[in-house]
Amino acid sequence: MAFEDKSIDLLTPQEAEAELARLAQEIAAHDRRYHGEDAPTISDAEYDALRLRNAAIEARFPELMRADSPSLKVGAAPSATFSPVAHSVPMLSLDNVFSDADVVDFVASVRRFLAFPPDRELVFTAEPKIDGLSMSLRYERGRLVTAATRGDGTTGENVTANIRTIGEIPQQLPKDAPDVIEIRGEVYMRRDDFIALNQRMAETGRVFANPRNSAAGSLRQIDPEVTRTRPLRFFAYAWGETSEQLGETQFDIVRRFADWGFTINDGMVRCNSIEGILAHYKSIEATRAQLPYDIDGVVYKVDRLDLQARLGFRSRSPRWATAHKFAAEKATTILTGIDIQVGRTGAMTPVARLQPVTVGGVVVTNATLHNEDYIRGIGSSGQPIREGRDIRVGDTVLIQRAGDVIPQILDVVLEKRPADAVPYVFPDRCPACDSHAVREEGEAVRRCTGGLICPAQAVERLRHFVSRGAMDIEGLGEKQIAFFFNSEDPALQIRSPADIFTLKARQEKSLTKLENVDGFGATSVKKLYAAIDERRNIEFSRFLYALGIRHVGETNAKRLARHYVSFAAFREASEAAVLPQDKGDKGNAAWQDLNGVNGIGAIVAAAVVEFFAEDHNRRAVDALLEEVTPLDEKAVGAVSTPVSGKTVVFTGSLEKMSRDEAKAMAERLGAKVAGSVSKKTDLVVAGPGAGSKLKLATELGIEVIDEDQWFERIGNGS
Structure with missing residues (x-):
């Protein structure tokens, strides 16, 4: 088992939560530097590494997904330098795997979702993963009309003029192309072209770090004529919106792109077994250095489009595809210090500060x-790790970056340990507010008890509240939140979410005017007030997401919102719920309902109940509701279906689809899927072997149908 898999597997939920908090903060900061300030401090590969580490932990602990999770975002907000382009079909990212065992698990998960037996053929395509810039090219009646970057997956940057300068991209498609077709692929730069470009750029005093950065920077030039001088190329490998069916398989459609004049990767093959997939991976890995362009792995996709449609998507990635990243690289360096970071929940996370060292072409200065x-030197099970060797400041340490993931310390070189190195004593006081830090029984994480008085926690809670995935208040970024929080002027202070919405009223009564404060100005203040007012009415799920309840990320917020429809109903149930006192106690009806929401479970439900059990939380929510109105959750799905808005329970053995596929299908059609039967249940789909749930449904007079009737009811899922 690879180290990165083992280390994630060893994490306790508390450890995972602390690291996810740190990753969310670090990734958000890099997003601002790259897209807002156009001044990145790390390479694209290192940025991707942070997101990969975050996704891997969330896959292990899905209930810990944060409200501001990078996994709920694709890329980052498009730059204001280019006009925005809304993608008609979202441009999603791929999940990543790092070992042969991971690939086996991926294939098994696909078979399990589709309910495919081991002997039924399942064909995948396998192709090199190009290290470039994702691009969507829209053609209408054969003519290239728009080219857009991925951006945040929903909206990208309009770089049409720059794309037209790339010779490998056809300006006109042949007559057999659909009236509307979006060709998607990767803009990249060959290594020899990159070296030659850097030699020319050296005369200007500016060079690029790697071919991917070079391609991205060249494409995002304001002047297309500058882009024209850059040796950019394009591989086509996917599609977005299309006005007609292109074919039946991934492989055949991509080959059709070649007939239209696009360059496709000749390393793409079909594989009908795990052995074939892994053999192709090893073949590509062995010849990686001989390729004229950079790749960082191999992409696997289910070949048949009808199976892709059945598998569908998660929040930011398809279930039918994954990227198999290349192996880790290691190096030794010296641990120069250990810093403590305090997260939004008070979790105190140690970060290793390292003597800079290059690993895989990236300069590493810190590690988790x-x-x-x-x-x-103790693992989550209480057993020794690294054979019990502790980590001390001054140690020579072995670090590893796996698949470009954030570095981890593998081990300590004891023979190089300085004579004066002493065991590290973890602080029992918060470095931000000096409050006592406690470690509860059964937890690995030590937490600050300062709560709302701790500036590290309070500021992070406010940053989360206004973040893009939550209230999304434009103009309240990291610097602005810190300014308002630290202000001594009551008319300018923002210490709680409600303070944001009373800022304008307080300003109108104050002699200190915000527009006179350095960094603001009349225009920016006017825009800020307008952005705040735009969020006085907001979707229930986003409002709940913004509250920052532990374990309630965007996905869980949507699940709860779909179930309860209104925030008032959700709050009433949460405050009425009584937690079970022991294993035999099932709690009251409100608890059972909350715990029975599909995908929630006891850990998340308990966090919700505990949040509303705190007086200061209820007061903060009350103050916020004086200013903000959460809108009732709308039914899922763009069109009405026979099961829209209905609560459905699946029970017994399903023979034509897996339980996961059934749930995904129902939610896609606008239904709410519950894990238990109650008076709120509208429909029960019962297969062979249905037991207590079927009995209860019958007693309550709830409609019960079998699997065949389900498909008749929904029209075979269409």
């Missing part, structure tokens, strides 16, 4: 240390 036990 997880928690105090990890530093001491």
Whole structure:
């Protein structure tokens, strides 16, 4: 088992939560530097590494997904330098795997979702993963009309004029192309072209870090004539919107692109077994250095489009595809210090500061240390890791970046340990507010008890509240939140979410005017007030997401919102719920309903109940509701279906689809899927072997149908 898999597997939920908090903050900061300030401090590969690490932990602990999780975003907000382009079909990212065992698990998950037996053929395509810039080319009646970057997956940057300068991209498609077709692929630069470009750029005093950065920077030039001088190329490998069916398989459609004049990768093959997939991966890995362009893995996709449609999508990635990243690279360096970062929940996370070292072409200066036990050489099970060797400041340490993931300390070189190195003592006081830090029984994470008085926690809670995935208030970024929080003027202070919405009224009564404060101005203040007012009415799910309840990320917020429809109903149920006191206690009806929401479970439900059990949380929500109105959740799905808005329970053995596929299908059609039967249940789909749920449904007079009737009811899922 590879180290990165083992280390994630060893994480406790508390450890995982602390690291996810740190990753969310670090990734958000890099987003601002790259897209807002056009001044990145790390390479694109290192940025991707942070997101990969975040996604891997969330895959292990899905219930810990944060409200501001990078996994809920694709790329980042498009730059204001270019006009925005809304993608008619979202441009999603791929999940990543790092080992042969991961590939086996991926294939098994696809078979399980489709309910395919082991002997039924399942064909995948396998192709090199180009390290470039994702691009969507829209053709109408054969003519190239728009080219857009991925952006945040929903909206990209309009770079049409620049794309027209790339010779490998056809301006006109042949007559057999659909009236509307979006060709998607990767803009990249060959290594020899990159070296030659950097030699020319050296005369100007500016060079690029790698071919991917070079391609991205060249394409995002304001002047298309500058782009024309850059040796950019394009591989086509996917599509977005299309006005007609292109074919039946991924492989055949991509080959059709070649007939239209696009360059496709000749390393793409079909594989009908795990052995074939892994053999192709090893073949590409062995010849990677001989390729004229950079790749960082191999992409696997289910070949048949009808199966892709059945598998569908998660929040930011398809179930039918994954990227198999190349192996880790290692190096040794010296640990120069250990810093403590305090997260939004008070979790104190140690971070290793390293003497800079290059690993895989990237300069590494820090690494995660997880928690105090990890530093001491103790794993989550209480058993020794690294054979019990602790980590000390001054140690020579072996670090690893796996698939460009954020570095981890593998081990300590004991023979190089300085004589004066002493065991690290984890602080019992918060470095931000000096409050006592406690470690609860059964937890690996030590937390600050300062709560709302701790500036590290309070500021992070406010940043989360206004973040893009939550209230999304334009003009309240990291610097502005810090300014308002630290202000001594009551008319300018923002110490709680409600303060944001009273800012304008307080300003109108104050002699200190915000427009006179450095960094603001009349125009920016006017825009800020307008952005705040735009969020006085907001979707229930986003409002709930913004509250920052532990374990309630965007996905769980949507699940709860779909179930309860209104925030008032949700709050009433949450405050009425009584937590079970022991294993035999099932709690009251409100608890059972909350715990029974599909995808929630006891950990998330308990966090919700505990949140509303706190007086200060209820007061904060009350103050916020004086200013903001959460709108009732709309039914899922763009069109009405026979099951829109209905609560459905699946029970017994399903023979034509897996349980996961059934749930995904129902939610796609606008239904709410519950894990238990109650008076709120509208429909029960019962297969062979249905037991207590079927009995209860019968007693309550709830409609019960079998699997065949389900398909008749929904029209075979169409």
